[in-house]
Amino acid sequence: MNEIAHGEDWPRQEPAAAPESYHIEATKSLVDRTLRTLKHDDLFGVFDKQGDCAGAKDAPDGLYYQDTRFLSGLRLRLGGMDPLLLSSVLLDDNGAMVVDLANADLHDADGRVWLQRDAIHASRVKFLCDTACYERISVRSFGTVGQPILLHLSFAADFADLFEVRGDRRPRRGRLEALAVDGRTVRFAYHGLDAVERTTTLHFDPAPETLTEEYARWAMDLDSVERFNIVIKTVCAIDDSGVEAPHLLSAYRKVRAARKHRLHGRAGITSANELFNTVIDRAASDIDMLLTETEWGLYPYAGIPWYSTIFGRDGIITAMELLWAAPDIAKGVLTTLAALQATETDEAADAQPGKILHETRGGEMARLKEVPFRLYYGSVDATPLFVMLAGMYLRRSGDLETIRAIWPNVKAALAWIDGAGDPDGDGFVEYARMTEKGLQNQGWKDSFDSIFHADGSPAEGPIALCEVQAYVFAAKQAAAAMARALGEDAGGYAREAEALRQRFEDRFWLDEIGCYALALDGRKQPCRVLSSNAGHALFAGIASPERAAQLARLFTGRRFFSGWGVRTIAAGEPCYNPMSYHNGSVWPHDNALIAMGLARYGHRDAVLTIFRGLAEAALYDEFRRLPELFCGFSRRRKRGPTNYPVACSPQAWAAAAPFALVAAATGLDLDHETGSVRLNNPALPAFLDDIVLSDLRVAESRLDLTLSRAGDDVTTAVTRRTGKAGLTIVK
Helix, strand or coil, X not given: CCCCCCCCCCCCCCCCCCCCCCCCCCCCCHHHCCCEEEEECCEEEEECCCCCEECECCECCEEEECCEEEECEEEEEECCECCEEEEEEECCCCCCEEEEEECCCEECCCCCEEECCCCEEEEEEEEEECCEEEXXXXXXXXXXXXXXXXXXXXXXXXXXXXXXXXXXXXXXXXXXXXXXXXXXXXXXXEECCCCCEEEEEEEEECCCCEECCCEEEXXXXXXXXXXXXXXXXXXXXXXXXCCCCCCHHHHHHHHHHHHHHHHCCCCEXXXXXXXXXXXHHHXXXXXHHHEEXXXXXXXECCECCCECCCEHHHHHHHHHHHCCCCHHHHHHHHHHHHHCCCCCCEHHHCECCXXXXXXXXXXXXXXXXXXXXCEECXXXXXXXXXXXXXXXXXXXXXXXXXXXXHHHHXXXXXXXXXXXXXXXXXXXXXXXXXXXXXXXXXXXXXXXXXXXXXCCCECCCCEEEHHHHHHHHHHHHHXXXXXXXXXXXXXXXXXXXXXXXXXXXXXXXXXXXXXXXXXXXXXXXXXXXXECHHHHHHHHCCCCHHHHHHHHHHXXXXXXXXXXXXXXXXXXXXXXXXXXXXXXXXXXXXXXXXXXXXXXXXXXXXXXXXXHHHHHHHHXXXXXXXXXXXXXXXXXXXXXXXXXXXXXXXXXXXXXHHHHHHHHHHCEEEECCCCEEXXXXXXXXXXXXXXXXXXXXXXXXXXXXXXXXXXXXXXXXXXEXXXXXXXXXXX
């Protein structure tokens, strides 16, 4: 790869020096051990390369269900030794983890090697289905062994709440017990302080020769059998609510069938660049794995291991990035968040009528209110983003029935925006937490130290964020379009959007830095900081074209662009730290939204710069995956981006970023009302000679498009069409 040269009580806040209580502690980096993650609905697993898990207070390994670690320890040994790792992979579709192992040199009592390494091969295959983890261990020898070999599997269950794994300390915990139920079953039970019983049941087939509450052991005579197979089924249950877990093969077929059903009808991307295809394929598989069937619809859980649950902001932005390819995800997000919308004031949950959910948690600590996140609404941007997505979804899908069903929720969200969201009535939406337990900052950069002034001092609330005003502008425009479609008066929403645009330009634009302010503090003083938040003003369309051009130059300049992507804070700004979570790192979803905004204003070269940086960053990842974030150090020759120590991987809005980048580069726009496909000034980065967008669905039509690059020009061909959809190319 080529080097890129660019290298308490409102409004009082706590001092910035003390991290808030929901900071993820990191005494060990996740980069130390390349972990493998599996997920199915509300169950997810984090394993090391060997297929084991060594869950402890400083390690996230384990099997989790409803924000509780149901299996914290698992370790396989062959002949009394840890086996040698040969390979460890996730299937391309994330359907299973496959590990190949060999025996180490085995010694007798006198220290002599009686069995040389690599004489025995063991394979481990793991996958998840519903509330169970399935594993098949298959062992065979490639020569005479001469005596039985012991296979020893130890296990443990600590039932730690996810917030304990993240670093929270608890003065009290419930009661744990373990029981070997019979010769092939062990059961762990945790009687929580919340009066809930959580159980982990391990079932072994064939029955071990020795089984205790801590380990199972088999003596394998590999000279008399071609293969020795063991199946382990680990079932998680809450108050015995689980159903009987099916047989291994039945469970695997069920998982495969569910994935095939979800993928039906979604648009695809292929190209002549096989490496880029692996990035797209992994992204699609990650999105599919994170999608979860909820009682209200399909929802993309935010990320593994820390955020495998419903997050309002994350789900909405993921749906926006994927809207052209998978509008059904947007529908699930809208119906789910509408069902969970706040209807009353609850200070402990930062809830007010009309607010859209920030996150929900199902663990013991949330149920006991040790953390406020059982249903938590401390997000200032999820509410306007919800309205914005509803409008985008209607335009993309024409699904007026869904919009009519959630219209009361949309109007409640708009009422919050104009009311409780703007308590001082200055026309800007702002936030301040309602109790000391709530999140101190409530935009997408929600670290305790992420909103600050040019001298590095923390901004005091209530805080009006740059991007939130942009979202409100787009939400009002979306409300006008939805109202018209429903036969209601839309004029008020449109006028309010235009009035906000003028206020925003007057108060947020700072000529001296050539950028929009990060925020206005409680005294209405701007935070004169160069931040990526301004790029979201382009995404929402509130910026003037002249200022959009200035931002395009700024974001691709040396201070912002690391060579891999746009930093959250420009280099040289106060509080800039390329290793921080929000003050100098690179977030793929942030870059994707900025790229979508740049495309809106016609800055295609800037889009391609971001596209190239992120695509090449993904190629350095073992799984060709974009993580939640990576460090903002400048790109250097012959090396990839610097990892962030506790980043989620996969993360939904990062996995969706490549789809958004393709749409931004090609200028793809699908409009149900006109039944048309439009390409606005399409372009392709230098690493893509051509790209195929397959199964594009608009109205009743379906199209396959091939875009081919010839220098700076792009030609387009419709290779398949059903229906009457037209294609318009604007250059």
